Ligand code: SF4
């Protein structure tokens with residue numbers, strides 16, 4: 001079924017769950033099980049839920065095509081048991097497909113973490129540092145499957161569904177061309193309800209914080225799932241402004257080694273040898289960069305999925321083990337350090353059920369409980385006058401433009417493609433218009 005791979009590659013589909021791995025490369029394998037992630041565990045996002053509710057037939061049709069391509073015996077769509085309308089929509093859409101089924105999850109965070117999801121559905125633990133393929137699984141999220149459905153019908157990946165939620169007048173799901181500015185999205189949501197705010201690209205637990213002038217540059221990319229707005233004094237905003245020195249100094253001065261961060265870490269609860277409290281102790285050394293090549297505790301930061309449970313939920317001292325792990329990973333890349341092979345502790349998953357963090361409680365502790373609730377049912381489709389399409393919103397080499405400033409492009413036309421032989425993704429015009437600028441983005445004006 002190379003037809004499926006080439007259709008998905010031509011359409012420029014990348015994983016919509018956050019990382020943006022090119023989907024044709026992910027599907028270039030065989031697997032026992034296709035796992036479709038519709039858990040959407042981030043507290044304020046409702047995009048995947050919307051798609052499962054409104055596009056269940058399309059998602060199931062694509063899931064069956066991908067399942068057959070992978071040679072998998074079944075495809076499982078995993079979602080939370082509290083998603084009643086979505087379960088109803090899926091139940092009807094699944095009827096023609098005996099090889100597709102649902103798996104219902106408890107509402108805990110991070111149910112949608114890829115490795116947690118594999119364990120919940122199959123009981124198999126992805127080995128530390130490995131991918132789900134190591135236990136026979138391919139995982140894609142619901143929005144990716146919807147993009148695959150379009151690709152199989154000859155349409156490029158040019159439209160995104162996103163959630164705009166939090167401190168806005170009209171929380172809603174938006175259908176937007178890739179490259180739509182945050183300002184256009186905010187206007188569609190009726191504007192902000194607070195004077196000073198931050199914007200989180202992604203969810204409030206794992207997303208990236210943008211504030212002030214940064215928001216002027218913010219636009220919908222192929223991997224954007226939502227733009228929660230939060231008041232400027234939100235906990236995430238306070239953490240985001242701390243630099244590396246301040247973050248490490250706070251860890252040195254205030255970590256009481258209570259190990260709550262380790263006790264609740266979802267990767268630790270899968271048996272992975274990740275103990276953030278030990279990493280916090282090691283980072284206190286003034287020469288941690290020098291000892292990093294020989295220190296397997298520091299290197300175990302590579303196993304962190306950056307879910308934020310340790311810093312937004314567990315730590316009583318308001319420290320940032322997640323940020324420190326991200327810092328160590330960055331330094332490992334700079335020093336070209338490959339993580340050593342890690343072993344699984346098979347005894348740990350026995351008590352993991354009691355330590356699952358209810359999503360509602362995670363939202364409350366992260367300071368966004370006031371915005372937590374039913375996902376927005378309101379829907380709007382945007383038709384912006386201008387889009388700026390980032391050419392590097394995927395894993396791999398940035399795409400190279402094949403159009404010129406001043407030229408006219410039509411919606412769906414190929415405008416950039418990966419360098420020859422490199423892992424990457426194609427990009428297409430998300431609106432018809434004139435190219436007005438090209439740098440690491442292509443700007444099109446109607
Ligand atoms: S962010 Fe914290 S809780 Fe989450 S995986 Fe990393 S260390 Fe564990």
Ligand code: SF4
Nearest residue numbers: 255256258259261315
């Ligand atoms: S929870 Fe906070 S104080 Fe306790 S060990 Fe972890 S980082 Fe240190």
